Amino acid sequence: MREVAVVGIGSTPTGELWDQGLRDLAADAARAALQDAGLETVDALYVANAFGASISTQSHLAPLIADYAGLRGIEAIGIEAADASGGAALRTGYLAVASGLVETVMVLGVEKSTDMIGAARVRARAVSLDSDDEALHGATLSALAALLMRRYMYEYELELSAFEGFSINAHANGAKFAGAMYRNILKPGSFARAPMIADPVSLFDGAPDADGAAAVILTSHARAADLVPQPVRLVGSGAATDSLALAERDDPLWLGAIERSTAAALAMAGITRDQIDLFELHDSFTIMAALALEAAGFAERGEGWKLATDASIGLTGDLPIATFGGLKSRGNPVGATGLYQAVEAVMQLRGTAGANQVAQAQIALIQSVGGVGSSAFTHVLAL
Amino acid sequence: MREVAVVGIGSTPTGELWDQGLRDLAADAARAALQDAGLETVDALYVANAFGASISTQSHLAPLIADYAGLRGIEAIGIEAADASGGAALRTGYLAVASGLVETVMVLGVEKSTDMIGAARVRARAVSLDSDDEALHGATLSALAALLMRRYMYEYELELSAFEGFSINAHANGAKFAGAMYRNILKPGSFARAPMIADPVSLFDGAPDADGAAAVILTSHARAADLVPQPVRLVGSGAATDSLALAERDDPLWLGAIERSTAAALAMAGITRDQIDLFELHDSFTIMAALALEAAGFAERGEGWKLATDASIGLTGDLPIATFGGLKSRGNPVGATGLYQAVEAVMQLRGTAGANQVAQAQIALIQSVGGVGSSAFTHVLAL
Numbered sequence: 109m110r111e112v113a114v115v116g117i118g119s120t121p122t123g124e125l126w127d128q129g130l131r132d133l134a135a136d137a138a139r140a141a142l143q144d145a146g147l148e149t150v151d152a153l154y155v156a157n158a159f160g161a162s163i164s165t166q167s168h169l170a171p172l173i174a175d176y177a178g179l180r181g182i183e184a185i186g187i188e189a190a191d192a193s194g195g196a197a198l199r200t201g202y203l204a205v206a207s208g209l210v211e212t213v214m215v216l217g218v219e220k221s222t223d224m225i226g227a228a229r230v231r232a233r234a235v236s237l238d239s240d241d242e243a244l245h246g247a248t249l250s251a252l253a254a255l256l257m258r259r260y261m262y263e264y265e266l267e268l269s270a271f272e273g274f275s276i277n278a279h280a281n282g283a284k285f286a287g288a289m290y291r292n293i294l295k296p297g298s299f300a301r302a303p304m305i306a307d308p309v310s311l312f313d314g315a316p317d318a319d320g321a322a323a324v325i326l327t328s329h330a331r332a333a334d335l336v337p338q339p340v341r342l343v344g345s346g347a348a349t350d351s352l353a354l355a356e357r358d359d360p361l362w363l364g365a366i367e368r369s370t371a372a373a374l375a376m377a378g379i380t381r382d383q384i385d386l387f388e389l390h391d392s393f394t395i396m397a398a399l400a401l402e403a404a405g406f407a408e409r410g411e412g413w414k415l416a417t418d419a420s421i422g423l424t425g426d427l428p429i430a431t432f433g434g435l436k437s438r439g440n441p442v443g444a445t446g447l448y449q450a451v452e453a454v455m456q457l458r459g460t461a462g463a464n465q466v467a468q469a470q471i472a473l474i475q476s477v478g479g480v481g482s483s484a485f486t487h488v489l490a491l
Numbered sequence: 492m493r494e495v496a497v498v499g500i501g502s503t504p505t506g507e508l509w510d511q512g513l514r515d516l517a518a519d520a521a522r523a524a525l526q527d528a529g530l531e532t533v534d535a536l537y538v539a540n541a542f543g544a545s546i547s548t549q550s551h552l553a554p555l556i557a558d559y560a561g562l563r564g565i566e567a568i569g570i571e572a573a574d575a576s577g578g579a580a581l582r583t584g585y586l587a588v589a590s591g592l593v594e595t596v597m598v599l600g601v602e603k604s605t606d607m608i609g610a611a612r613v614r615a616r617a618v619s620l621d622s623d624d625e626a627l628h629g630a631t632l633s634a635l636a637a638l639l640m641r642r643y644m645y646e647y648e649l650e651l652s653a654f655e656g657f658s659i660n661a662h663a664n665g666a667k668f669a670g671a672m673y674r675n676i677l678k679p680g681s682f683a684r685a686p687m688i689a690d691p692v693s694l695f696d697g698a699p700d701a702d703g704a705a706a707v708i709l710t711s712h713a714r715a716a717d718l719v720p721q722p723v724r725l726v727g728s729g730a731a732t733d734s735l736a737l738a739e740r741d742d743p744l745w746l747g748a749i750e751r752s753t754a755a756a757l758a759m760a761g762i763t764r765d766q767i768d769l770f771e772l773h774d775s776f777t778i779m780a781a782l783a784l785e786a787a788g789f790a791e792r793g794e795g796w797k798l799a800t801d802a803s804i805g806l807t808g809d810l811p812i813a814t815f816g817g818l819k820s821r822g823n824p825v826g827a828t829g830l831y832q833a834v835e836a837v838m839q840l841r842g843t844a845g846a847n848q849v850a851q852a853q854i855a856l857i858q859s860v861g862g863v864g865s866s867a868f869t870h871v872l873a874l
Binding site: 109129131152158159160161162164165166167168169170171172174175180181182183184185186187188189190196199200203204206207208209210234235236237238239240243345347348349350351352356364365368478479482483 | 492512514535541542543544545547548549550551552553554555557558563564565566567568569570571572573579582583586587589590591592593617618619620621622623626728730731732733734735739747748751861862865866
């Protein structure tokens, strides 16, 4: 198995980008990544997208995007795992380069979440839940997160305010980053005043749907050193799943896919949790951040929320998360989110994160999660 | 890079299977493949599907199917390349095993094409065309195939009857196979009497939309020998794309993605065309079969149709195609079609194809194509 490195990154700002289509956003990110790597082309393109068919009436995206990115004709494949599509595609690209059969791969995520509004978008997004057991009965991802959050609050006797530290941290970081979707500061007490989406999940709790595209270019570590002064190595990759339907799980408050994919990635990288300098986790809802910290082994069960109550998760804390605003403030371009995490982690390790820099970052953990923990892809990047 | 082999196959009959959902069909194929390999589980599942979101209101299929197949928790990823999804997933699985990081992979394709009818299905299927340049203006895959066919007939001064040999051959083979969707025999003169779908593409020309699921299990060749008496080696894999929109191509009658993916697969396998004992090609329309034979190098330009005018493509011919009926008679369960090809090729090489057996088959070429040649994945299987 060959060692793999990231030699190029590119991304668009996130937001409601109504002037740009899927192909435009994707081409922008692709060109930026090629320029960053100093490459004219790549051998393969893996495209992560969650709602092309249901929101944008466009599937078979991979050849389309290859063409619009100036790469017509290369190998191109679409990868889907709901909001974990980006992480799934990163793993697919990693395996392709590691095999020795594909020299250089662009892994690109793109989403146009905001081309539908209101109930139409809610229905279009619900295709990624269990259609028979969840979506048919009116469940949405926000509603499932609300069920998890309420159960967690009950089990551990918590108030709503226990969670708001995650959103406050995300917005504090996003406010410093020009590419973020919502750069406003949130203050303590915000959750108590926020409009409810699905009680107890509020507008200030759930991450906003966004449009955007992000790409990384992978190649063998041997070749990477010739291309760029500072290749970032991809040293660990783990993948796992759980039932698609939340109700099928014996223990809904334990996200087993996150536990197992994290353990696999860390074991492969040969590192321990205390070596990790930052953790880009899937903060689609604050409850998902709390549960991810527990399942990934950074907090005891029932105590993930505590990390958000002091400076632990801040840029200067023990375990910085959402360093560019995370899903909550930077925005959640669903299928592309896992690639934004990868781009941001590479910027941290290169030391080019500007106002969002984590000092002396050497090792980053990134984690892409689909639904309420049905899919989880975890990667370790290191200098 | 490790050598890779197929150690298990499983598939459902194809047809209008209204009593079974996506998850049921997939679980049936998965269990059959596990049983065939003598395995209880695998390390990863790659799921090919084209229209889950647009026809079945179900994406995020991979963890769902893993769960229903008794594999809850394993790595699972969805792969999409329209009707080439099956071939794309096969390549993804191949790369994963070749990398040495994943020991055993199930590659499974599933589709429920017939859960929508009439105009709704036509619209739901059109998401795989270029939404801006084709689908928005009313184009369908059949209409694009009709444009290609008419141009071909004009360029080479052909009548409709020049193509019917492909359908006659497919149905002759499908009639012998209990799992095929349409087992009727077609006779010379059929095309002249067939109702038109999109002139000159008729009901007897285009392959029927089908429901179905098929799976293969891949592992390293070293391990395969311990598992089954007769592992079939996957010795060549090639992938290429072309523009998604047909009108973007300088030369619409030359399917460049097929040419390049075939050349890559043959070069990797180190074989020449005359060593190939059978070729499962993507006969979604007879014009696609003719053009594939030309681009893949089995016929001169403008002469692919001639192979269907004698016994060349029959079970005892020089280049048997559609040996179990192909897309035309066995049926086209879109995202699963590439895996049906793989299952059928393995049966041919094992010598278990029964009435459909190609005598002394040692090397099989299979080719999965998306749209009118926008994606092409070609694999070589050998004893």
